Amino acid sequence: MTTQTASPTRGVTPGSPTGGGRKPLHVRLLGKNPLGWLFSAPYLVFVIAIFAYPVCFAVYMSFKDYFFAAPGVNVDRPWVGLQNYVQVFQDPQVLQSFRNVGVFLVINVPLTVVLALVLASALNGAVRWGTFFRVSYYVPYVTASVAVVGVWLFLFSQGGVVNSVLGPLAPSPSWLSNPALAMPMIAVFVTWKQLGFYILLYLAALQNVPKELYESASTDGAGKIRQFFSVTVPGVRPATVLVLLLSTVTGANLFTEPYLLTGGGGPNGASTSPVLLIYQQGIQQGHPGYAAAIGIVLMIGVLIIAFLQNKFAGGRES
Template identity: 35%
Template sequence: MQKSEITAPVIIRQPKRNKWISEDAKWAFLLLIPLFVGIGLIYFSTIFGFVMSFTSWDIVRKAEWVGLDNYRTLASDELVWKAMRNTLVFLLISTPAKLIIGLALAILLNQKLKGISFFRLTYFFPTACSVVAIALVWGYLYGTDGFLNTLLQDIGLSKVYWMDENHAMGSIAIMSVWGGMGYIALLFLAGLQNVPTEYYEASYVDGASKLRQFWNITLPLLTPTTFFIVVTQLIAAFQMFGEVYLLSGPLDSTLTIVQYIFNEAFQGFRMGYASALSYVLILIIFLITIVQLKLQKKWVHYDL
């Protein structure tokens, strides 16, 4: 009778690991360093700007503490109120126009037609253009002897001074609508394609017209998209700068609050006053956004 052989257990040696941090964690921290640096710079600049808003500083000389003087000055500064008024005019013209035109374009581009992708690309193309290029083109169109005035004269109408004190802000708002409606249309198009077709089929069986379907199905289910567009466009309107910097009207007729901050900081070198203006703008945007978030519960629907 053969004796059974007893085999010794095989010991598998695990590779030695650092008890403090693994190799993968090291690489993770290394790759996150640029993110941490960026966030740190944002917080530093935010705190630094807030402290500077209580000082008088021209970059060259040492900052002088002035307390609330900058905030008292801006409350009585006529240019601040004019800049805010111009910003509101731009907002009230451009934002509703972008919403209406963008939604209309999205409905047209949502049709199942041959070559519809070409038209979607065409309407989105202005969004990909730089602000400088758009301003140069529209500057030519708005010229005294530019394309628009030539067209008006050809049909028997008189010239319009598009960039004078009375028309400049509206003209820039029209330019902004042309440049941004493709992006709005793209967002609405994505929202339209996410609306379940079952709702339309059920309403068709019930005899609902196209207008009734649009009013009772499409619009309610597009409210989340509309809410996102309204919030982002209002913030963008308050921060509008490039258009008015490149295509400005006379007598501060196109002066916006961000352009005024730029002028005070980098032309007048009043960094403390510019910081105070910046924080007032931040507060305005914050309050408007909070109000929108509170009101969304009353009109934003995620289901019928």
């Protein structure tokens, strides 16, 4: 008596994943759910038009002696290769602008993370007038920079309120005219103005931290401070990585604050940021090719910092 064994390929149609055949072309190109492309198409077009195309065009400009001309006018824009990039790393003004933004990030990023997390943890508890404080912290973020800068100048100018209170202890030159204090003051200003946004990010992250962890820590005898470092900080680690990335990218693109607070990067370039220098070189002085090279170097630097932050801050759980 013989028995028949079922063929392992019975019931498998050609072209199916288990049959070893190739998937149809439309599946390989569009995936199993092509409708997703329809919903993501508007954002994809936005990214290409607003980000991808300008970046590619900036790379093209950085390798040429580029300058703007009237529409329809054909002008010679000679190819200069790496000359613009060599000039970037040899220009003392550019190097100073990168040092300035480095000082800004060293002050702004840690201050933003610490203050936002501490204040969000306080607001997340049973605090009286909690809604009032949340709105109060968020108001500077949504207020026009020009209006907020006016208040800041009123406080920290040579004859401002702060110097009047400090009297002989006031710095000379004053805060925003002092080469050593101009960029730190801008960092403090940006931290204060944008803090409300990061507080909201942390408040959202704190909602996902299980309450049972706090109860267990309290049962084990952990106080509020120990709970903060043992439960809260690890629980919002992905949000911390996001805050680090956003504050770094925002700080690297610093423009409005030094332009308004110090009159365009003063004193003597002590508060000039790379983006402000790009504007001065590309628009005011008519060297867009050189300005594009500065922008590409800045973008690469920000990508490297963001990669290191994402790698070492532990935003992804294993």
